[in-house]
Amino acid sequence: MPATVVVGSQWGDEGKGRVVDLLAADADIVVRYQGGNNAGHTVWIGEEKFAVHLVPTGVLRGKLSVLGGGMVIDLDVLLQEEEELSSRGIEVKSNIRISENAHLILPYHKLIEEQEEKRRGKQAIGTTLRGIGPAYEDKAARRGLRVGDLRDRQSLTDRLHDAIAFKNELLKKVYTARGVDPDKVYHDLVTLHDHFADNICDTSLIVQEALDAKKNVLFEGAHGTLLDIDWGTYPYVTSSNPLSGEVTAGAGIPPKLIDRIIGAAKAYTSRVGAGPFPTAVDETTAEKMREPGGEFGSTTGRARGIGWFDAMVVRKSVRLNGIEELAITHLDVLDQFDEIPVCVGYQCGGREVAHFPNQITDLARCEPVYETLPGWKSDTSQAKSFSDLPDNARRYVERIGELAGAPVTYVLVGREREQSIIR
Numbered sequence: 001m002p003a004t005v006v007v008g009s010q011w012g013d014e015g016k017g018r019v020v021d022l023l024a025a026d027a028d029i030v031v032r033y034q035g036g037n038n039a040g041h042t043v044w045i046g047e048e049k050f051a052v053h054l055v056p057t058g059v060l061r062g063k064l065s066v067l068g069g070g071m072v073i074d075l076d077v078l079l080q081e082e083e084e085l086s087s088r089g090i091e092v093k094s095n096i097r098i099s100e101n102a103h104l105i106l107p108y109h110k111l112i113e114e115q116e117e118k119r120r121g122k123q124a125i126g127t128t129l130r131g132i133g134p135a136y137e138d139k140a141a142r143r144g145l146r147v148g149d150l151r152d153r154q155s156l157t158d159r160l161h162d163a164i165a166f167k168n169e170l171l172k173k174v175y176t177a178r179g180v181d182p183d184k185v186y187h188d189l190v191t192l193h194d195h196f197a198d199n200i201c202d203t204s205l206i207v208q209e210a211l212d213a214k215k216n217v218l219f220e221g222a223h224g225t226l227l228d229i230d231w232g233t234y235p236y237v238t239s240s241n242p243l244s245g246e247v248t249a250g251a252g253i254p255p256k257l258i259d260r261i262i263g264a265a266k267a268y269t270s271r272v273g274a275g276p277f278p279t280a281v282d283e284t285t286a287e288k289m290r291e292p293g294g295e296f297g298s299t300t301g302r303a304r305g306i307g308w309f310d311a312m313v314v315r316k317s318v319r320l321n322g323i324e325e326l327a328i329t330h331l332d333v334l335d336q337f338d339e340i341p342v343c344v345g346y347q348c349g350g351r352e353v354a355h356f357p358n359q360i361t362d363l364a365r366c367e368p369v370y371e372t373l374p375g376w377k378s379d380t381s382q383a384k385s386f387s388d389l390p391d392n393a394r395r396y397v398e399r400i401g402e403l404a405g406a407p408v409t410y411v412l413v414g415r416e417r418e419q420s421i422i423r
């Protein structure tokens with residue numbers, strides 16, 4: 001490895017969980033560096049489905065798992081996740097470390113988000129309603145509470161009461177909604193802190209020491225590049241930076257320590273929540289792909305929108321993240337088609353567009369330009385090596401890698417661990 005980053009190169013749900021799980025077999029530590037429990041990373045172990053939201057996927061392989069400082073953490077959800085996984089034989093408590101710098105998601109964040117999505121009406125983002133945006137808002141406004149703030153109870157009481165007085169005014173006067181009870185919030189937080197106190201520390205020290213000792217550290221991106229708050233399809237994005245560059249700020253390591261950057265991409269595209277989606281397919285086609293592709297939100301259960309592979313999207317991700325290798329997932333979902341369209345570029349008003357636009361108003365005017373590749377109409381799910389794949393499937397994989405601008409080093413052909421081809 002030693003420092004390897006896995007980023008989502010589309011709009012999330014690329015199968016990052018699967019790719020991280022595959023690489024985690026050789027990792028010493030797995031680190032999340034941004035986002036919160038808006039993420040949902042699914043791994044099947046035999047017939048059992050595991051979906052992790054806050055805890056890094058490495059925990060499923062018993063690896064030391066770090067929740068980095070760039071994350072926003074709902075400790076209540078973390079406790080539920082710990083209990084769920086432990087009841088199924090996965091050790092969580094002794095394997096996780098929580099950054100004291102990570103910001104807390106508090107009950108009022110979720111209430112405010114619910115009200116704000118309602119207020120937006122037709123312009124709602126379609127968020128996961130986990131309080132992510134409002135928690136990052138407070139972080140940027142310098143009024144957030146961090147995990148490390150839970151230790152000093154006097155200061156916690158003061159800051160929490162001050163924060164809740166303000167949030168309750170907002171909830172009651174602006175949104176005409178109910179507020180939260182400060183004593184209950186305090187009590188719940190203190191109980192959660194008592195439970196996790198031994199897990200909370202300066203996680204950047206752990207990560208840097210591991211890298212100094214030449215250990216293998218895997219950084220697990222959440223969401224996807226097109227959901228990045230700066231470089232995604234703003235405003236239909238999340239509130240953090242999934243980009244590989246965020247590893248430095250979010251995990252607390254200098255950029256020069258990163259060795260390898262892998263982009264996870266579906267062999268097609270999916271999108272959940274509102275916002276533009278140039279290569280979206282018709283609903284009949286989407287339905288054929290949803291079941292085999294597991295295209296229901298791991299966090300919210302929503303049916304995902306489906307589209308053809310969009311090389312403009314992945315090319316942008318390759319450029320912004322410095323992706324040197326692609327892990328293509330869900331190739332098996334395309335087994336059923338005679339022909340497979342791939343978006344090779346966009347046209348706007350009859351003119352070719354060189355790069356994926358940054359403004360969604362520009363994107364809305366773009367028409368995808370397709371190249372049609374022949375399908376292979378046979379089962380790829382049992383392939384163990386690249387040469388086992390039908391000729392047209394190999395050509396498809398090579399072509400999308402070529403269009404995206406990075407070689408394909410992993411091909412995933414099913415939801416199970418064994419259904420992975422390493423080139």
Ligand code: GDP
Nearest residue numbers: 013014015016017041042294330412413414415
């Ligand atoms: P993540 O958020 O990027 O980790 O992706 P999710 O776990 O949210 O969504 C990916 C879905 O596709 C899950 O239901 C996985 O079980 C499933 N999956 C992952 N890789 C493959 C694959 O190669 N083929 C198929 N058919 N399903 C896959």
Ligand code: IMO
Nearest residue numbers: 012013038039040127128222223237238272273
């Ligand atoms: P993983 O890590 C897919 C989307 C939401 C919504 C927008 C903002 O599983 O790939 P938020 O709750 O973050 O404020 O919602 O971002 N979104 C995701 N879509 N996969 C994810 O994570 C996502 N995380 C956020 O659907 O459109």
Ligand code: MG
Nearest residue numbers: 013040041298
């Ligand atoms: Mg997901």
